[in-house]
Amino acid sequence: MTKDNHLTDHYLHSLNRNIILIIIIVSIIPLLLVSITIYGQFRASYHEKVYDHLRELVQSHSQNIDNYLQEKLSDIRFLTDSCGWENLADEPFLQERLAVLQKDFGQDFVDIGVVTALGEQIAYAGPFKLGKADYSNAEWFRKSIQSEYFISDVFLGLRGLPHFIIAVRNNLGNGHWILRATIDFVAFTTLVENIRLGQTGFAFILNKEGKLQTTPMARPTMGSIDSKTLYEEFYAKSHVFPGKIRITTKSYNSQDKNIYIAAPIKNGDWLFVYQQRMADAFADLRKTFMMTTALMFVGVIGIIIMAFTLSKMIIGRVAKADSEKQMMSKKVVETGKLASVGELAAGIAHEINNPVAIMVEEAGWMGDLLEEEEFEKSENTDEFERAIAQIKTQGKRCKEITHKLLSFARKTDTTVEDVNINELLEELVALASQRAKYGMVEIETDFQQNLPSLRASISELQQVVFNLINNAIDAMGHDGGTLTISSHQRGNDLTIVVSDTGEGIPEANLDRIFDPFFTTKPVGKGTGLGLSICYGIIEKMGGKLEVSSTVGTGTTFSISLPFQTDSDRQPEVIENPELMKK
Amino acid sequence: MNTTSAMSTPLVMLVDDEVGFVETMTKRLKKRDLEVITAFSGKEALETLAEHHNVDVVILDVKMPGMDGIETLKKMKVAHPLIEVIMLTAHATVESAIEGMRFGAFDYLMKPCAMEELMGKVHEATRKKRNHDEKIQEAHIKEILAKRGF
Numbered sequence: 001m002t003k004d005n006h007l008t009d010h011y012l013h014s015l016n017r018n019i020i021l022i023i024i025i026v027s028i029i030p031l032l033l034v035s036i037t038i039y040g041q042f043r044a045s046y047h048e049k050v051y052d053h054l055r056e057l058v059q060s061h062s063q064n065i066d067n068y069l070q071e072k073l074s075d076i077r078f079l080t081d082s083c084g085w086e087n088l089a090d091e092p093f094l095q096e097r098l099a100v101l102q103k104d105f106g107q108d109f110v111d112i113g114v115v116t117a118l119g120e121q122i123a124y125a126g127p128f129k130l131g132k133a134d135y136s137n138a139e140w141f142r143k144s145i146q147s148e149y150f151i152s153d154v155f156l157g158l159r160g161l162p163h164f165i166i167a168v169r170n171n172l173g174n175g176h177w178i179l180r181a182t183i184d185f186v187a188f189t190t191l192v193e194n195i196r197l198g199q200t201g202f203a204f205i206l207n208k209e210g211k212l213q214t215t216p217m218a219r220p221t222m223g224s225i226d227s228k229t230l231y232e233e234f235y236a237k238s239h240v241f242p243g244k245i246r247i248t249t250k251s252y253n254s255q256d257k258n259i260y261i262a263a264p265i266k267n268g269d270w271l272f273v274y275q276q277r278m279a280d281a282f283a284d285l286r287k288t289f290m291m292t293t294a295l296m297f298v299g300v301i302g303i304i305i306m307a308f309t310l311s312k313m314i315i316g317r318v319a320k321a322d323s324e325k326q327m328m329s330k331k332v333v334e335t336g337k338l339a340s341v342g343e344l345a346a347g348i349a350h351e352i353n354n355p356v357a358i359m360v361e362e363a364g365w366m367g368d369l370l371e372e373e374e375f376e377k378s379e380n381t382d383e384f385e386r387a388i389a390q391i392k393t394q395g396k397r398c399k400e401i402t403h404k405l406l407s408f409a410r411k412t413d414t415t416v417e418d419v420n421i422n423e424l425l426e427e428l429v430a431l432a433s434q435r436a437k438y439g440m441v442e443i444e445t446d447f448q449q450n451l452p453s454l455r456a457s458i459s460e461l462q463q464v465v466f467n468l469i470n471n472a473i474d475a476m477g478h479d480g481g482t483l484t485i486s487s488h489q490r491g492n493d494l495t496i497v498v499s500d501t502g503e504g505i506p507e508a509n510l511d512r513i514f515d516p517f518f519t520t521k522p523v524g525k526g527t528g529l530g531l532s533i534c535y536g537i538i539e540k541m542g543g544k545l546e547v548s549s550t551v552g553t554g555t556t557f558s559i560s561l562p563f564q565t566d567s568d569r570q571p572e573v574i575e576n577p578e579l580m581k582k
Numbered sequence: 583m584n585t586t587s588a589m590s591t592p593l594v595m596l597v598d599d600e601v602g603f604v605e606t607m608t609k610r611l612k613k614r615d616l617e618v619i620t621a622f623s624g625k626e627a628l629e630t631l632a633e634h635h636n637v638d639v640v641i642l643d644v645k646m647p648g649m650d651g652i653e654t655l656k657k658m659k660v661a662h663p664l665i666e667v668i669m670l671t672a673h674a675t676v677e678s679a680i681e682g683m684r685f686g687a688f689d690y691l692m693k694p695c696a697m698e699e700l701m702g703k704v705h706e707a708t709r710k711k712r713n714h715d716e717k718i719q720e721a722h723i724k725e726i727l728a729k730r731g732f
Contacts, residue, residue, distance in 0.1 A: 349672065350645070350672040353672035353692075353693045353694070354600055354603070354672055354693060356693070356694050357600075357603055357672075357693035357694035357695070358600060358602045358603045358606065359694075360694035361603060361606040361607055361610065361694065362602075362606050364606075364610055364697050365606050365609055365610050368609075368610055368613050395694050396694075399692075399694060402672075
């Protein structure tokens with residue numbers, strides 16, 4: 001608020017900004033908190049679900065691989081137990097057994113061979129020419145001869161192709177012999193390669209040196225870390241889960257991470273690893289996040305639009321209320337001004353009437369004395385009489401002025417009754433016609449027929465309209481003109497319009513025209529109270545008195561009065577004592 | 583009914599705190615063949631009236647310092663019910679003057695008033711008062727005569 005008690009643009013802008021900010025903050029913060037909380041909970045649940053799923057996947061596949069290896073080992077063991085050294089050392093027999101194995105288990109078994117304790121292969125069945133091969137220096141042989149069975153890592157060997165060996169040690173007298181079988185690398189790799197999830201999920205097997213034991217669909221990526229380090233990482237840092245499943249995440253570049261889930265197989269010699277990009281594993285979560293964000297964005301935009309719209313509406317109403325308040329304040333000031341002037345007028349009227357009464361009485365006394373014989377012959381008697389008459393006349397004028405002042409101060413309160421407006425106007429036109437005739441003024445009337453009657457005080461209405469008519473005739477001076485009086489119904493209001501074709505009122509005076517004591521008439525011709533009184537009367541009736549004027553064209557006074565008005569007004573004290581007497 | 587000319591001179595009491603007004607008005611009324619006594623306050627008026635029982639009409643200003651016109655009127659009417667009172671008022675006290683009529687004032691006039699109007703009311707009030715006096719006197723006489731057996 002300013003000192004002027006009305007809202008400035010700056011204040012409204014500031015209010016607008018504050019309302020927008022408050023709406024946005026109050027709406028968006030809970031939205032963000034709720035969204036973030038829900039998303040956080042969802043994300044945690046989703047992570048748990050994905051990891052659980054991947055763990056189960058890795059666990060089941062690692063068991064499958066272990067089962068596969070155990071199965072192959074059992075086959076070879078069964079072969080040695082059922083056929084014995086003598087038969088297996090016979091190459092045709094061995095080839096026959098290989099054919100049976102291949103018939104029963106497909107191409108999983110590539111070849112088989114019988115190796116002595118010295119590492120010499122004495123019988124061989126398979127597609128390669130490895131008969132009589134010497135494995136005494138082969139690593140797999142050294143390890144095989146020391147345990148009952150052995151499954152090697154993948155290696156190239158004499159044939160120059162990746163493969164691995166299942167070897168079973170058997171006793172022959174005090175010595176040993178070994179039945180070894182080569183497992184088809186492609187068949188084994190297929191077991192692992194078939195594990196595919198999403199866009200980037202795949203599996204592979206590492207040995208203790210971190211070397212790949214299968215051909216993965218893509219190189220395992222750990223950024224600068226190689227697969228050996230990865231193997232070590234699992235044992236060093238990854239979380240340990242029931243079932244020996246290990247899990248870790250590693251950045252492979254600055255933007256994304258890989259998930260690694262690993263399970264030991266082949267009694268811990270190998271590590272079955274499943275790798276998937278996090279973005280891929282959590283693609284649905286990302287989709288949900290994007291959708292939530294989009295919805296939240298739309299919500300935020302909606303809130304912002306609503307804040308602006310709401311604020312605009314509130315500011316509009318505040319501005320309107322302020323404007324109405326200003327108008328009310330203006331009216332209150334106006335009313336207060338009129339009231340204080342009224343009180344002052346009442347005091348002045350009383351104080352003036354007493355000295356005026358004395359002056360008039362003194363003049364009367366002088367008049368009485370002049371009637372004495374001694375003055376009859378005086379040459380100035382006529383002049384004295386004229387002067388005394390003048391004093392009386394001016395005394396009467398003072399009385400009239402004070403009477404008007406008092407009318408203004410106390411308003412004329414009279415009985416409310418049904419008034420036929422057109423009849424009232426016609427009477428007033430008839431009253432004014434003589435005066436109009438002398439002023440060269442032509443009176444035109446335009447009365448709407450069948451107007452409803454109005455609940456009002458006849459004498460007050462007469463006073464107002466007659467005052468306007470007289471002012472209009474005065475305004476047209478000696479040159480004359482046209483006075484138009486009309487009555488119309490506009491909605492629930494009755495409108496009486498009094499227009500003249502006089503000089504018009506300058507704009508500077510229009511604002512002051514209803515102020516008490518404001519007059520443009522020559523001194524002694526007007527008190528400046530007539531229009532103030534009219535204004536007060538019409539306001540009291542719940543109506544409006546408005547003026548519009550164009551200099552050089554004329555002035556129009558318009559009275560608007562509601563038809564249902566003051567129905568409960570009670571007859572009050574009649575100001576004019578003469579009426580009371582009657 | 584008696585005419586003005588047939589009446590003996592009315593005795594008027596003029597009550598107003600405005601000395602100038604009282605003095606001039608007294609002279610003017612006397613010039614019109616009225617007997618006039620004066621008072622400058624309500625209290626003084628009541629005291630004077632106690633001494634002059636034959637006052638016909640009181641011309642009483644409404645607004646006076648101390649006891650105002652209305653209060654004076656009330657007391658006056660209690661002490662002298664038959665006396666007629668014409669209230670005299672400036673405009674501002676018209677309502678008080680009307681209130682005065684409720685308490686038995688004969689009429690009221692506004693300052694400054696025309697002498698002819700005032701004279702008319704004084705004579706009218708005097709006639710009314712004297713009519714009442716006569717009727718009461720007649721009633722008394724009839725009562726006395728009745729007691730004596732006439």
